[in-house]
Amino acid sequence: MSIDAISRIRRFNRAVTAEVGALDTSFLGRGRPLGSARVLNAIGHGRGEVGAIRDYLGLDSGLLSRLLRGLEEEGLVVTLPHPGDARRRVAALTEAGRREFSAYEALSNDRAGDLLARFPKGEELLRAMDLVATALGRDRIAIEEADPRGEPARHCLAAYYAELGRRLSTGFDVALSRDPEAADMMRPRGAFLVAVSDGLPIGCVGLKGKGGETAEIKRLWVCPSARGLGLSRRLMEAAEAAAREIGIAVLRLDSNSALTEALALYRRTGWVEIDRFNDDPYPDFFFEKRL
Amino acid sequence: MSIDAISRIRRFNRAVTAEVGALDTSFLGRGRPLGSARVLNAIGHGRGEVGAIRDYLGLDSGLLSRLLRGLEEEGLVVTLPHPGDARRRVAALTEAGRREFSAYEALSNDRAGDLLARFPKGEELLRAMDLVATALGRDRIAIEEADPRGEPARHCLAAYYAELGRRLSTGFDVALSRDPEAADMMRPRGAFLVAVSDGLPIGCVGLKGKGGETAEIKRLWVCPSARGLGLSRRLMEAAEAAAREIGIAVLRLDSNSALTEALALYRRTGWVEIDRFNDDPYPDFFFEKRL
DNA sequence: AAAAATAACTGACTTAAGTCAGGTGAATGT
DNA sequence: ACATTCACCTGACTTAAGTCAGTTATTTTT
Numbered sequence: 001m002s003i004d005a006i007s008r009i010r011r012f013n014r015a016v017t018a019e020v021g022a023l024d025t026s027f028l029g030r031g032r033p034l035g036s037a038r039v040l041n042a043i044g045h046g047r048g049e050v051g052a053i054r055d056y057l058g059l060d061s062g063l064l065s066r067l068l069r070g071l072e073e074e075g076l077v078v079t080l081p082h083p084g085d086a087r088r089r090v091a092a093l094t095e096a097g098r099r100e101f102s103a104y105e106a107l108s109n110d111r112a113g114d115l116l117a118r119f120p121k122g123e124e125l126l127r128a129m130d131l132v133a134t135a136l137g138r139d140r141i142a143i144e145e146a147d148p149r150g151e152p153a154r155h156c157l158a159a160y161y162a163e164l165g166r167r168l169s170t171g172f173d174v175a176l177s178r179d180p181e182a183a184d185m186m187r188p189r190g191a192f193l194v195a196v197s198d199g200l201p202i203g204c205v206g207l208k209g210k211g212g213e214t215a216e217i218k219r220l221w222v223c224p225s226a227r228g229l230g231l232s233r234r235l236m237e238a239a240e241a242a243a244r245e246i247g248i249a250v251l252r253l254d255s256n257s258a259l260t261e262a263l264a265l266y267r268r269t270g271w272v273e274i275d276r277f278n279d280d281p282y283p284d285f286f287f288e289k290r291l
Numbered sequence: 292m293s294i295d296a297i298s299r300i301r302r303f304n305r306a307v308t309a310e311v312g313a314l315d316t317s318f319l320g321r322g323r324p325l326g327s328a329r330v331l332n333a334i335g336h337g338r339g340e341v342g343a344i345r346d347y348l349g350l351d352s353g354l355l356s357r358l359l360r361g362l363e364e365e366g367l368v369v370t371l372p373h374p375g376d377a378r379r380r381v382a383a384l385t386e387a388g389r390r391e392f393s394a395y396e397a398l399s400n401d402r403a404g405d406l407l408a409r410f411p412k413g414e415e416l417l418r419a420m421d422l423v424a425t426a427l428g429r430d431r432i433a434i435e436e437a438d439p440r441g442e443p444a445r446h447c448l449a450a451y452y453a454e455l456g457r458r459l460s461t462g463f464d465v466a467l468s469r470d471p472e473a474a475d476m477m478r479p480r481g482a483f484l485v486a487v488s489d490g491l492p493i494g495c496v497g498l499k500g501k502g503g504e505t506a507e508i509k510r511l512w513v514c515p516s517a518r519g520l521g522l523s524r525r526l527m528e529a530a531e532a533a534a535r536e537i538g539i540a541v542l543r544l545d546s547n548s549a550l551t552e553a554l555a556l557y558r559r560t561g562w563v564e565i566d567r568f569n570d571d572p573y574p575d576f577f578f579e580k581r582l
Numbered sequence: 583a584a585a586a587a588t589a590a591c592t593g594a595c596t597t598a599a600g601t602c603a604g605g606t607g608a609a610t611g612t
Numbered sequence: 613a614c615a616t617t618c619a620c621c622t623g624a625c626t627t628a629a630g631t632c633a634g635t636t637a638t639t640t641t642t
Contacts, residue, residue, distance in 0.1 A: 005417060009403035011489045012420035013314065015428040016307045023304065033628055050590065063630060065591050087589045087638045112300035119426045120519050126296060128419035129303035135410045137306040198302045228411050324598055341620070354600060356621050378608050378619040 044101035048090045130225035141197045148192040156204035160221035184208045191242040205235040217253040254283030335392035339381045421516035439483040447495035451512035475499045482533040496526040508544040545574030
């Protein structure tokens with residue numbers, strides 16, 4: 001490791017520190033100290049409860065109180081008692097606060113847009129950023145249950161179908177496959193899990209139940225930039241845990257021989273190959289696992 | 292641009308802000324405010340002159356003075372008058388200062404090493420970081436003259452030779468090619484230029500003269516992560532400017548048909564194809580340009 | 583029902599960081 | 613030779629950020 005690994009990472013750090021500093025400076029342009037701006041943005045991004053803001057920004061309780069008072073005096077924020085617990089308080093943006101929040105959003109978005117516009121190799125840059133963000137934030141990848149019809153799930157599923165289309169020699173058309181009803185992938189019959197890294201969905205898996213003691217695993221997908229980190233394994237474990245919770249005894253899944261990593265994972269984690277159990281045109285491998 | 296481009300960049304920003312913050316916090320662990328630590332590190336990295344430190348860190352003159360006094364009182368730094376101009380002062384680390392500096396270096400390096408060790412896809416991550424750093428720092432890419440035998444030049448040349456080996460169907464062995472004498476690529480006969488981004492060499496070009504009014508362009512190379520940004524054009528322009536300075540009237544170069552981007556660049560920028568002018572085994576294209 | 587725990591708050595601090603108006607001695611221009 | 617410019621310095625500020633002990637109103641525990 002001479003001019004390489006370490007110095008490449010440190011060069012990256014310098015470049016990125018400068019960028020972060022520049023964004024902070026642009027935030028200062030709205031005439032408000034950074035601390036207040038960060039609180040305003042935390043509220044704008046849906047963090048209403050005072051305790052949640054404190055945790056997210058790592059602020060002292062006294063300091064946050066004062067920052068909130070400041071924003072209230074500016075007329076940007078109101079705080080109300082928490083409906084279920086009168087000790088806590090919930091902050092919300094006023095109309096003026098929402099305008100101010102949008103202005104900060106616009107600053108961030110413009111910077112991001114500029115960067116992309118200035119750099120000729122946009123998609124390549126985005127992929128590199130995804131990879132770096134995943135590497136830096138990998139302890140913060142959370143697996144959450146989500147509505148299979150919601151925006152994060154749809155984002156994953158669209159990527160999943162696109163990838164199947166590329167990888168299956170036959171192409172892939174959702175309409176021809178047995179598209180699970182959303183209700184089959186929601187409690188109490190099933191579940192849909194999304195892996196989220198810093199707010200961006202980067203993987204998913206569906207557990208499709210029919211109310212009986214058998215359920216199917218569907219739509220296991222991990223974003224290319226997050227592969228090789230054991231995320232599909234974590235997703236499968238979470239899906240199995242959810243299956244146990246709703247009283248499933250036997251899990252099944254179908255897959256395609258083109259998806260070699262997936263097949264290897266199933267074999268490694270206790271799944272056994274069984275006979276075809278449906279007449280879906282795409283799968284050619286069928287597995288079962290008893291919980 | 293829904294869940295895409297902009298939100299991917301902003302996710303990257305969040306991940307990276309957290310990382311930068313964590314590094315700063317680890318620096319705080321040595322019991323010194325960040326400002327002092329940054330000054331100490333700037334000196335350790337060879338920025339001795341007070342004015343240079345000020346520019347680099349963007350500090351107010353008074354503030355820097357005080358920080359320097361503080362470091363002097365700690366016994367980490369001494370400042371001496373500038374040898375050629377007694378108004379200026381030059382700061383240098385004492386023995387204790389060098390120890391302290393190494394401790395900061397170790398903190399940075401450990402963080403970088405940890406990241407690499409934790410992430411299974413190391414080389415891929417490094418390439419992604421290079422690309423992002425280049426994209427963020429592209430206005431800061433500087434073209435500098437360097438000793439062709441120095442570390443930055445050797446780093447570029449090694450990468451250049453390796454790439455030729457991959458791209459030429461015949462492979463490439465430096466010993467068989469006419470390796471220019473270093474003195475031919477230094478003033479007053481020639482020059483060697485290196486493109487530096489944030490301290491890391493990412494491209495080079497050699498101007499090889501024999502003392503006459505003809506010179507050759509050699510060893511044009513740009514790091515893969517920095518391609519597509521017009522850097523080779525900038526390098527060539529800088530080489531031509533250097534050639535004019537040392538009184539060259541005619542430039543020549545040889546190239547290989549496998550290096551298509553290079554050939555396209557030469558044709559676009561006023562070079563004309565000429566007959567073979569050497570018996571080097573690798574090139575099969577020969578160009579000339581009158582200045 | 584009283585005691586303990588909790589969430590947010592207020593007041594009284596400290597520290598870091600930055601600004602700005604001079605001041606000193608050395609170099610430079612005419 | 614003199615005024616001007618320059619590089620760094622000191623003193624006197626301001627602001628932002630953060631700490632900490634103690635208060636109040638509420639909820640939870642016993």
